[in-house]
Amino acid sequence: xxxxxxxxxxRLNKDQLKQFNKIYYGTEDNCELELKESTKAESVKGxxxxxxxxxxxxxEELRKPNVLRLGLIQHSIVLPTDKPIxxxxxxxxxxxxxxxxxxxxxxxxxxxxxxxxTMPFFLCTGEKEKWEEFAEPAINGPSTxxxxxxxxxxxxxxxxxxxxxxxxxxxxxxxxxxxxKGDYIGKHRKNHLxxxxxYSETSYYxxxxxxxxxxxxxxxxxxxxxxxxxxHALNWLMFGLNGAQIVFNPAATIAEFGETFWGIxxxxxxxANHYFTCSINRVGTEEYFINKxxxxxxxxxxxxxxxxxxxxxxxxxxxxxxxxxxxxxxxxCRQVRDQWGFNMTSRLDxxxxxxxxxxxx
Amino acid sequence: xxxxxxxxxxRLNKDQLKQFNKIYYGTEDNCELELKESTKAESVKGxxxxxxxxxxxxxEELRKPNVLRLGLIQHSIVLPTDKPIxxxxxxxxxxxxxxxxxxxxxxxxxxxxxxxxTMPFFLCTGEKEKWEEFAEPAINGPSTxxxxxxxxxxxxxxxxxxxxxxxxxxxxxxxxxxxxKGDYIGKHRKNHLxxxxxYSETSYYxxxxxxxxxxxxxxxxxxxxxxxxxxHALNWLMFGLNGAQIVFNPAATIAEFGETFWGIxxxxxxxANHYFTCSINRVGTEEYFINKxxxxxxxxxxxxxxxxxxxxxxxxxxxxxxxxxxxxxxxxCRQVRDQWGFNMTSRLDxxxxxxxxxxxx
Numbered sequence: 001x002x003x004x005x006x007x008x009x010x011r012l013n014k015d016q017l018k019q020f021n022k023i024y025y026g027t028e029d030n031c032e033l034e035l036k037e038s039t040k041a042e043s044v045k046g047x048x049x050x051x052x053x054x055x056x057x058x059x060e061e062l063r064k065p066n067v068l069r070l071g072l073i074q075h076s077i078v079l080p081t082d083k084p085i086x087x088x089x090x091x092x093x094x095x096x097x098x099x100x101x102x103x104x105x106x107x108x109x110x111x112x113x114x115x116x117x118t119m120p121f122f123l124c125t126g127e128k129e130k131w132e133e134f135a136e137p138a139i140n141g142p143s144t145x146x147x148x149x150x151x152x153x154x155x156x157x158x159x160x161x162x163x164x165x166x167x168x169x170x171x172x173x174x175x176x177x178x179x180x181k182g183d184y185i186g187k188h189r190k191n192h193l194x195x196x197x198x199y200s201e202t203s204y205y206x207x208x209x210x211x212x213x214x215x216x217x218x219x220x221x222x223x224x225x226x227x228x229x230x231x232h233a234l235n236w237l238m239f240g241l242n243g244a245q246i247v248f249n250p251a252a253t254i255a256e257f258g259e260t261f262w263g264i265x266x267x268x269x270x271x272a273n274h275y276f277t278c279s280i281n282r283v284g285t286e287e288y289f290i291n292k293x294x295x296x297x298x299x300x301x302x303x304x305x306x307x308x309x310x311x312x313x314x315x316x317x318x319x320x321x322x323x324x325x326x327x328x329x330x331x332x333c334r335q336v337r338d339q340w341g342f343n344m345t346s347r348l349d350x351x352x353x354x355x356x357x358x359x360x361x
Numbered sequence: 362x363x364x365x366x367x368x369x370x371x372r373l374n375k376d377q378l379k380q381f382n383k384i385y386y387g388t389e390d391n392c393e394l395e396l397k398e399s400t401k402a403e404s405v406k407g408x409x410x411x412x413x414x415x416x417x418x419x420x421e422e423l424r425k426p427n428v429l430r431l432g433l434i435q436h437s438i439v440l441p442t443d444k445p446i447x448x449x450x451x452x453x454x455x456x457x458x459x460x461x462x463x464x465x466x467x468x469x470x471x472x473x474x475x476x477x478x479t480m481p482f483f484l485c486t487g488e489k490e491k492w493e494e495f496a497e498p499a500i501n502g503p504s505t506x507x508x509x510x511x512x513x514x515x516x517x518x519x520x521x522x523x524x525x526x527x528x529x530x531x532x533x534x535x536x537x538x539x540x541x542k543g544d545y546i547g548k549h550r551k552n553h554l555x556x557x558x559x560y561s562e563t564s565y566y567x568x569x570x571x572x573x574x575x576x577x578x579x580x581x582x583x584x585x586x587x588x589x590x591x592x593h594a595l596n597w598l599m600f601g602l603n604g605a606q607i608v609f610n611p612a613a614t615i616a617e618f619g620e621t622f623w624g625i626x627x628x629x630x631x632x633a634n635h636y637f638t639c640s641i642n643r644v645g646t647e648e649y650f651i652n653k654x655x656x657x658x659x660x661x662x663x664x665x666x667x668x669x670x671x672x673x674x675x676x677x678x679x680x681x682x683x684x685x686x687x688x689x690x691x692x693x694c695r696q697v698r699d700q701w702g703f704n705m706t707s708r709l710d711x712x713x714x715x716x717x718x719x720x721x722x
Contacts, residue, residue: 232633264671348595
């Protein structure tokens with residue numbers, strides 16, 4: 001299960017690789033980050049991949065560079081899905097704690113985890129079983145408490161996509177945002193719910209009712225477009241109109257479902273809305289036992305980041321835990337917007353009317 | 362200037378190629394069309410490339426297959442840009458006539474030419490010079506008359522993107538649609554105008570005032586999204602909401618300008634809106650002399666077609682005239698829509714309100 005990125009790297013000669021890179025990644029040479037020896041050592045010890053890339057912006061006269069590092073974590077669950085809930089969760093916490101420590105040592109300032117990162121992705125089984133106990137409050141729930149401590153310790157903004165159970169007992173597919181002081185600063189709830197094959201998520205939680213919030217953090221303006229929301233151009237658009245510089249797309253998706261789309265939808269959104277997009281997908285094979293029937297799902301990882309100019313990093317592996325570190329200059333958002341003018345030529349007034357008319361002919 | 366498609370084909374082994382194809386084209390094996398010997402002979406004689414592919418749909422119980430062939434033509438200009446207008450145009454007509462004849466012999470039912478196909482793309486020079494004389498009426502203009510004859514003769518729907526000069530002398534970047542009887546049935550005018558680098562097209566023609574028409578032809582429901590309009594997700598969306606099964610994107614674009622985006626934007630649109638997209642870009646190097654200054658632009662071709670399921674054909678070459686023939690089953694549109702449900706989960710009411718609010722806060 002070698003990644004496309006690796007296959008290509010090993011088969012093309014230098015000139016061919018440059019041309020491939022230009023089309024496929026948007027840049028002739030992927031700019032790799034020099035990572036610390038300790039990072040490499042920890043990744044071997046912890047059996048997870050680490051990769052680092054950087055995106056460059058032009059030097060400006062009036063604005064200083066606005067450089068920071070993002071971290072994306074893709075991971076598998078640790079224990080079988082029939083083990084006690086608290087043990088399953090604790091095992092994931094333990095693994096993630098180590099990877100976040102490494103991210104912190106590399107000066108990652110904003111970090112995002114995958115969709116419902118605390119649990120097996122049972123939402124694609126059509127069943128709830130005892131797994132329903134993974135749902136937790138956004139504020140003061142176990143995962144928020146766990147990450148708040150790390151966020152404060154490392155002065156890191158952390159996005160934590162969880163299954164939320166609110167005070168009325170209603171479920172939501174939610175991304176909690178914790179700031180660098182360890183404080184909860186808000187949340188986004190998944191706007192578009194799939195009903196595709198066994199992914200019948202409408203039977204679990206309600207469509208997001210919080211619109212398209214952008215969180216103005218110490219390190220940048222960030223937003224979250226959860227999983228299936230990436231298929232909806234208007235969802236991406238609204239985060240852009242609301243000022244996002246970086247939009248994270250935490251996901252849980254399997255090869256039968258649109259691996260073909262994975263590398264292009266978030267990338268097209270980055271271009272159209274002149275922001276960075278960060279695509280995160282879980283890895284590993286999960287087995288769900290339902291009335292003695294076994295259901296198996298394998299997730300393909302391949303997490304990557306795209307810059308507003310359409311350049312993207314190679315993806316993390318398809319089957320290993322991984323930490324992707326990306327250094328970027330937020331100035332690139334405005335530079336690309338000024339160059340392409342997509343916002344100046346968007347004619348939103350025309351579309352507001354056209355859509356309205358389509359809804360009420 | 363070998364295309365990425367060719368580089369890859371010659372360098373990967375069979376298994377690697379399958380994996381590459383799956384990610385890059387959306388299918389492990391591109392399904393090539395068997396073309397006639399006479400087609401191959403004519404393409405050698407006329408020095409143009411011919412390539413054919415097919416997309417398969419599932420057999421249904423209640424609907425018959427709805428199979429047809431599309432043709433896309435990419436071409437260079439023939440004479441230098443300082444030759445007399447009528448000679449330049451006539452030379453292009455002559456070349457195109459031959460390629461359309463070959464398309465007809467292969468049973469192409471809907472054919473689309475590139476943006477402003479009758480002329481050098483002087484719109485990227487910032488100058489008008491005598492080239493302004495290429496602008497022509499949509500009805501009974503020289504290119505409409507020329508193509509109407511061929512459309513009737515071959516019972517072919519032809520989309521003819523031209524520079525339009527209307528009865529008030531106003532210019533538009535227009536796609537004329539001619540039906541299989543040779544009759545003019547309508548036109549679309551480019552909605553989004555670039556002001557990027559030397560592409561300052563707002564100084565030539567006005568933003569489209571005809572919305573997002575879909576033409577219900579004998580062979581299928583078709584629409585045209587001209588060039589820079591492909592960067593605007595809402596433009597693609599409206600053609601979809603209006604019922605398009607095939608959207609053509611005739612363009613004139615150079616490598617410095619988003620060759621990186623070329624392969625992904627129309628493809629993302631095909632997926633999001635469950636229709637076929639057909640991307641056509643001119644080829645060749647054009648020299649424009651303005652007050653003795655020479656400006657040179659090289660267009661990169663790479664025309665391709667994407668199916669609603671995200672599968673795409675390889676691109677035509679980067680530097681040769683070419684005819685791309687694609688056999689497809691229009692039933693695939695509904696099949697993919699039913700599978701993915703993007704239209705059922707689009708929450709357009711939310712967006713109509715959000716965009717409106719953004720415009721009038």
